[in-house]
Amino acid sequence: MAAAAAGRGPGCGPGDSPEGPEAEAPERRRKAHGMLKLYYGLSEVEAAGRPAGPDPLDPTDLNGAHFDPEVYLDKLRRECPLAQLMDSETDMVRQIRALDSDMQTLVYENYNKFISATDTIRKMKNDFRKMEDEMDRLATNMAVITDFSARISATLQDRHERITKLAGVHALLRKLQFLFELPSRLTKCVELGAYGQAVRYQGRARAVLQQYQHLPSFRAIQDDCQVITARLAQQLRQRFREGGSGAPEQAECVELLLALGEPAEELCEEFLAHGRARLEEELRSLEAELGPSPPAPDVLEFTDRGGSGFVGGLCQVAAAYQELFAAQGPASAEKLAAFARELGSRYFALVERRLAQEQGGSDNSLLVRALDRFHRRLRAPGALLAAAGLAEAATEIVERVARERLGQHLQGLQSAFLGCLTDVRQALAAPRVAGKEGPGLAELLANVASSTLSHIKASLASVHLFTAKEVSFSNKPYFRGEFCSQGVRESLIVGFIRSMCQTAQNFCESPGEKGGATPPALLLLLSRLCLDYETATISYILTLTDEQFLVQDQSPLTPVSTLCAEARETARRLLTHYVKLQGLVISQMLRKSVETRDWLGTLEPRNVRAVMKRVVEDTTAIDVQVGLLYEEGVRKAQSSDSSKRTFSVYSSSRQQGRYAPSYTPSAPMDTNLLSNIQKLFSERIDVFSPVEFNKVSVLTGIIKISLKTLLECVRLRTFGRFGLQQVQVDCHFLQLYLWRFVADEELVHLLLDEVVASAALRCPDPVPMEPSVVEVICERG
Numbered sequence: 001m002a003a004a005a006a007g008r009g010p011g012c013g014p015g016d017s018p019e020g021p022e023a024e025a026p027e028r029r030r031k032a033h034g035m036l037k038l039y040y041g042l043s044e045v046e047a048a049g050r051p052a053g054p055d056p057l058d059p060t061d062l063n064g065a066h067f068d069p070e071v072y073l074d075k076l077r078r079e080c081p082l083a084q085l086m087d088s089e090t091d092m093v094r095q096i097r098a099l100d101s102d103m104q105t106l107v108y109e110n111y112n113k114f115i116s117a118t119d120t121i122r123k124m125k126n127d128f129r130k131m132e133d134e135m136d137r138l139a140t141n142m143a144v145i146t147d148f149s150a151r152i153s154a155t156l157q158d159r160h161e162r163i164t165k166l167a168g169v170h171a172l173l174r175k176l177q178f179l180f181e182l183p184s185r186l187t188k189c190v191e192l193g194a195y196g197q198a199v200r201y202q203g204r205a206r207a208v209l210q211q212y213q214h215l216p217s218f219r220a221i222q223d224d225c226q227v228i229t230a231r232l233a234q235q236l237r238q239r240f241r242e243g244g245s246g247a248p249e250q251a252e253c254v255e256l257l258l259a260l261g262e263p264a265e266e267l268c269e270e271f272l273a274h275g276r277a278r279l280e281e282e283l284r285s286l287e288a289e290l291g292p293s294p295p296a297p298d299v300l301e302f303t304d305r306g307g308s309g310f311v312g313g314l315c316q317v318a319a320a321y322q323e324l325f326a327a328q329g330p331a332s333a334e335k336l337a338a339f340a341r342e343l344g345s346r347y348f349a350l351v352e353r354r355l356a357q358e359q360g361g362s363d364n365s366l367l368v369r370a371l372d373r374f375h376r377r378l379r380a381p382g383a384l385l386a387a388a389g390l391a392e393a394a395t396e397i398v399e400r401v402a403r404e405r406l407g408q409h410l411q412g413l414q415s416a417f418l419g420c421l422t423d424v425r426q427a428l429a430a431p432r433v434a435g436k437e438g439p440g441l442a443e444l445l446a447n448v449a450s451s452t453l454s455h456i457k458a459s460l461a462s463v464h465l466f467t468a469k470e471v472s473f474s475n476k477p478y479f480r481g482e483f484c485s486q487g488v489r490e491s492l493i494v495g496f497i498r499s500m501c502q503t504a505q506n507f508c509e510s511p512g513e514k515g516g517a518t519p520p521a522l523l524l525l526l527s528r529l530c531l532d533y534e535t536a537t538i539s540y541i542l543t544l545t546d547e548q549f550l551v552q553d554q555s556p557l558t559p560v561s562t563l564c565a566e567a568r569e570t571a572r573r574l575l576t577h578y579v580k581l582q583g584l585v586i587s588q589m590l591r592k593s594v595e596t597r598d599w600l601g602t603l604e605p606r607n608v609r610a611v612m613k614r615v616v617e618d619t620t621a622i623d624v625q626v627g628l629l630y631e632e633g634v635r636k637a638q639s640s641d642s643s644k645r646t647f648s649v650y651s652s653s654r655q656q657g658r659y660a661p662s663y664t665p666s667a668p669m670d671t672n673l674l675s676n677i678q679k680l681f682s683e684r685i686d687v688f689s690p691v692e693f694n695k696v697s698v699l700t701g702i703i704k705i706s707l708k709t710l711l712e713c714v715r716l717r718t719f720g721r722f723g724l725q726q727v728q729v730d731c732h733f734l735q736l737y738l739w740r741f742v743a744d745e746e747l748v749h750l751l752l753d754e755v756v757a758s759a760a761l762r763c764p765d766p767v768p769m770e771p772s773v774v775e776v777i778c779e780r781g
Helices: 002-006 021-040 044-048 069-079 082-109 111-192 195-211 216-242 247-259 264-289 299-328 330-356 365-377 379-384 390-429 441-467 482-506 520-548 560-595 610-627 653-663 668-681 695-715 721-741 745-761 771-780
Strands: none
Touching: 069 082, 082 111, 111 195, 111 216, 195 216, 195 247, 216 247, 247 264, 247 299, 264 299, 264 330, 299 330, 299 365, 299 379, 330 365, 330 390, 365 379, 365 390, 365 441, 379 390, 390 441, 390 482, 390 520, 441 482, 441 520, 482 520, 482 560, 520 560, 520 610, 560 610, 560 695, 610 695, 610 721, 695 721, 695 745, 721 745, 721 771
16 A cells, blocks of 8 residues: 555655645655656655655554544645546555455465364364363273272282292292302303303302302302313313314404403413414415416416405404404504504515516506405405504505506607617618618608507506596595606606607717718608607697596696707707718718829819719708608799809809919919908808708708818818819819709808819919810710
8 A cells, every 4th residue: 555655646645744835845856856766666765865664653654553544535635636636546446456356366265274274173172072071081090090009009018028028039049049050050061062151151150159259158169160160261272272263263262261261461462373373374375376486376366365365364363353352451452553564564575576576568457456456455454453554555555566667668668669769770771672662761750650659648548547436546645646747747758758859869979980870861750750749749648648647736747848848959959960960971972082082193074073973962862861751941042043153263253353363373372362351251151050940951051061071171182283173073063963952052152162262272273174164074974
């Protein structure tokens, strides 16, 4: 009703109160606020800035307790026009109908409940009437029963007391009869072997006999029982010491002896001694299986035998000991812990000896199953003998075996990689059969890469068995953290990648004469392999490792970028060494060709020397070899006359002006001066500049080393006229073919310029050959 009243226009609702004429402006503001609150869904009192609660004493409040209809109607007639009165009537009629509809719905929905409640109340009235009648009858009957009971008790009081006395006398006589028959009963039990029954009889009578031992009759019974008990204890000890029965029977003997009052300390020592004898027999049996003569069983069978024999026996001894001597205090518990610790260490030593025989082989399934059973078997004694530390020692053995296994896998990966390199060297050294091509470098590289990657994946799959969920020790902190991070990732994978890089770098250490025994093609292949690892393989392997072994350890790990940088540096060193090695081979040919020739007495050149043809052939072969593994690279724009340029000491105007004065004997000093001045303005050539990973850079480095060697050898010789012309022909021949292999053809021109210029400076009669003749000789050659 209040909501309906609030929905009417401001100033004429049932909750409004009249204001004075002096408050017309605030009233208008409140009306405006009321319109805004209708738009935004606010209550009228909130829009007016007044407290939300209505006045409880307002007689015009429809929902109030003090509502007065006359006052409410009078207020409406006074304050509202006719249209608003009609609207109020319509609104009130609508609210009344809505309330009637809600009331009818409420009644209809709860009609069945009302009917059921009425029936229940009616039944309760009838039931309570019946219950009251029954309670009245019950009270009457209880009063009658109480009266009868009192009469019976009064009648039988004297007889009850006599019966109680007679029953006590009867029980006492039975006890006395038991005591007098006790020696015979004990003797019969001992003869029949019912030792437990005899001990129970003795336990029942012991306190009474001790209490009344001052009486002669009871003293005699006690003496007879002590003799029989001593004989019983002796038989029990004999049975216990024979050791033919199992642990439960021996535990029963000890329990009976304790019940007979035998010294617990002595029984404790004897019990452990008998247990030690049985367990040592199990250990000797296991040690015999590890001997050299009989073939040792597989590791799974060995751990099964040890678990069922030694570990099971140790559990039986420990459980029986704790049950028998639990009340003896911490000293007995310490004896048991020392006993288990000593024998457990011997058992662990045998297990480690057997596990050490499992070295080699890449399959860890049998080993992991054996370790799992070994670890599971020691859970029970570990919980039973926490002070002995058996479970912790077993976990340490498993962790140690896992570390050793990781080391074996690392050695296996290293051996496999060295085996791949051996296969590559054999393939490179194998003679080529006519008509049958051997494997190319690209194929050899693919074989090495795929073989190495497959061995890595196999090792990861093998060591992943240690972290399988069904393995009992996989939830240990070591296998959830350090094993995955420091063991598998760092020691195995990162260690192998670094070992592979170090193995590759070892080929660069001592090249020896002509490169020693390392084939240059192997250096090139290893360089490309390391570069491929830097590009993609390292990231792939480490991602695969991190996915298979969810590392939960916070220890620092080697970043992928660090390994990639090491692999790239290895590839760079290998490629640089390959360039030096190939350059050394060609340089040796050029050096010997210069040093073994008589340049002063040589004949007029008619052909290109064979060594120059061999240099071009070897360079072409190197170009083909490098092109199998590396991309072409970038060259500078080549001039159109690169293959037409001839050496006329020299054909260019710059070189002619440089050497023309040297052909006139009047100014030999001027020639040296001009040569030295020209070198100051010429571009310096870095012979051993860094090699990039492309074919052009590799060939450029080799050619620079070769031509620099030729230049230095020429500087050490003296040339005649025809010797100078031969150098001129050879250099032109090299220029015809070598320019296409380098990144900048000007480099070849500059070095060959230096060669011819050095020969001219060391020639007493520097008469160059005509360029046309040089071209004819080189084309014919």
